[in-house]
Amino acid sequence: VNAWHAGSPALLGPEPGFRELRRCDLDYIEVSTADEAIAAVKRLKETPGLHRAMVENGHERALDFTAERIADRWVEV
Numbered sequence: 672v673n674a675w676h677a678g679s680p681a682l683l684g685p686e687p688g689f690r691e692l693r694r695c696d697l698d699y700i701e702v703s704t705a706d707e708a709i710a711a712v713k714r715l716k717e718t719p720g721l722h723r724a725m726v727e728n729g730h731e732r733a734l735d736f737t738a739e740r741i742a743d744r745w746v747e748v
Contacts, residue, residue, distance in 0.1 A: 672692070672732075672733070672736045674699070674729060675729035675730070675732045675733040675736070676729075676733045676736070678726050678729060678730065679726070679729070680699070680700065680715055680721075680722055680725040680726065680729070681698070681699035681700070681725075681729070682699065682700050682701075682702050682708050682711050682712070683699045683700070683701060683702070684701070684702065684703060685701055685703055689701075694732070695728070697724055697725050697728035697729075698728065698729075698732060699725075700714075700715075700725075
């Protein structure tokens with residue numbers, strides 16, 4: 672969520688919480704090792720369209736995690 676707000680593609684580990692939030696491959700790139708992280712960074716550098724698409728997707732996803740939206744969810748609970 673922080674990466675989405677920051678406008679940065681996210682490289683995340685295989686955590687259940689991250690997987691729960693994931694809607695599509697543009698949400699983040701899952702990595703388990705340092706080699707996978709390096710490969711993901713290279714892929715993003717070599718594929719500017721992917722980088723741009725992940726940033727744009729992140730901006731959209733971040734809208735669900737503004738202070739106002741989170742407060743609305745707490746009121747529902």
